[in-house]
Amino acid sequence: MGYEISEKLASMKPSAIREIFKSLTDPRIIAFAAGNPAAESFPAQSLASISAEIFATDAAKALQYGITEGYPGLLSVIKDRLCKKFGCSEDGNSFMIVSGGQQGIELTCKVMCNEGDVVLCENPSFIGALNAFRSNGARTVGVELDADGINIESLEKAVRDNPRAKMLYLIPTFHNPAGICTSLEKRRKIYEIAKKNSLVILEDNPYGELRFAGEEIPTIKSMDTDGIVVYCGSLSKVLSAGMRVGFVCAPDRIFSKMVVAKQVEDVHTNQFFQMLCAEYIKRFDFDAHIEQIRALYRKKCGIMLEALDRYMPDGVAYTRPQGGLFIWCTLPEKVSLDEFVKKSLDRFVAVVPGTAFNCDESAPSSSFRITYSTPTEQQIVDGVRIISEVAGSLM
């Protein structure tokens, strides 16, 4: 055993969230922690009937190797949707099916970053993306996040301070974990800063279909006249998370290298499920299905906010999301986050401590993330009551 682990992986630890997820098998736990979509958002019956049909008529194709870019039938409906609803364009861009939005993020970093290059990120940010950057030897630098998106002065300073900054990673719509949306004005400013400084923007939009209040805001990709934005999305929150089907729209020059990089990671995404998704979107009313999911989350988020308004002691702040899955809560500074998380878990409510989302892993946090997606309505009320009591007891 005289060997050494690679430098980029040697210091990495499993994501706290995935580890929490593994411990959620205890049925007494109220799961405010996981980022799982509600089971009701998966159209299981419709998928079952199409699945039977694929096995009956097209099994040899569905079980055989496919092409790296993706099953053409799925690519075509995804392309159509991204262009019509999310401001993507075929002009200068190409589209690929990936094994979940996560793979799109990881591939973008692998294609863009040398070891030691810097990825600027909102702070806090999605831990899966931060770790994907680190696993490729890139360094993550966090930039302050305001209620309307990244702080522009801090972003400009971070660009100045980091000559090796290569990429800017953003979740502009229903941010994970912070639950906020970046304003249109800020999106425009961010795009100009990236353009001026030769940064590639990685726009991660896994929750873009889940708006249940307020007005749609154009994607940053929709402003991309210069070929500098890679856009990642996913069917995880609207069809099935476990199938691992996501997609990417990227400038051609970056795209061609992403195809090569995907080829050597998993050859292609599960062919059967790509065919299943394509047929589902073609045959069923996908927009009506998404509207049902939005209604579900609108209701559950409303219940959680109502419970927070009722039970949570003054001094604890929380976001009021217009979509997505998460509410971001902030305790008064004097409260120990560790103690809060531990005492909540002792009373069978699991939340994710904000430290898990810090770009600087050793930085402190007073915040925690909760979700309304998988708990029942009763669990939402009970869980919020419990964590409110725990917070009150520590203040």
Added chain:
Amino acid sequence: MGYEISEKLASMKPSAIREIFKSLTDPRIIAFAAGNPAAESFPAQSLASISAEIFATDAAKALQYGITEGYPGLLSVIKDRLCKKFGCSEDGNSFMIVSGGQQGIELTCKVMCNEGDVVLCENPSFIGALNAFRSNGARTVGVELDADGINIESLEKAVRDNPRAKMLYLIPTFHNPAGICTSLEKRRKIYEIAKKNSLVILEDNPYGELRFAGEEIPTIKSMDTDGIVVYCGSLSKVLSAGMRVGFVCAPDRIFSKMVVAKQVEDVHTNQFFQMLCAEYIKRFDFDAHIEQIRALYRKKCGIMLEALDRYMPDGVAYTRPQGGLFIWCTLPEKVSLDEFVKKSLDRFVAVVPGTAFNCDESAPSSSFRITYSTPTEQQIVDGVRIISEVAGSLM
């Protein structure tokens, strides 16, 4: 567009084989080129019936996020099989489900190699692995391959010449593309050399279930008393290639980092198909199914060898495989390989030129790879007759 692609990806091109595969849609083509398993090797009807059952009874779990290491039900049957039939051991090792054997290869390199580290490979070798190493910034160095495995003197020299050698990548059983098996004696010698020089061995065994002649040879992993061998396998050749389900058995220290690396690539492998595979292996006679596949390839390989014996002009050499999917043919040096490949394709037979498998991409080759897996028996005879005529016309 002031950005630069990362150094490791900048010079990489799509795999020649995947590109050939994309062009195989012409129904007139006899496909000796692709590495696809025969469609008959996928038990579609059985998979269909289990699939319907999973949708009916367990859809919420099958469509939801799973854990990175893999669906426990599948992990347990895979672990069992690897320990009973392939010399793996739970002692000091752990097991993970990956998105095809390809992902196991790529993760091992990411975890082990810094940019500039060297992976020693048999020359020729599997292009997907070579490119996986390159995509992580590792350098591939080819070592001469004899009929009974890697040349030991050349391996020792390569170790001496490359102080940054970190890993040794091998396909000891039914080598792709060379079709040979490494002898037991050489496996032992290779293990000792790796141990002495602190090299990690990556043993890739995607064809290990496909022996149709000769005696089983113990895996190198079965000799691994020192925790230096990562073993990768796959269900692609025995259940479905398109589903992208493979597995890894790795020493614990390497394994824990592979889990982190997989987490940030695709979170986990398609959950539904993991459940499907687990149920198939539990309920059906998997060994009997594999025996049918072996019989199929035994017959088709026999037909191809018989046709080669009959039609191929003297001076063209070819292997006589005891398993796997490939025959490796070598033309006399005076014949232009490019011309042979092009003229064969003009007559609608696609083969893969040996240059595609060279560790040094610019090195010449006189060899080409053909497969008997997907063509019909008639196509095998017709195709061999055609490439024999082409070879004869160039000699």
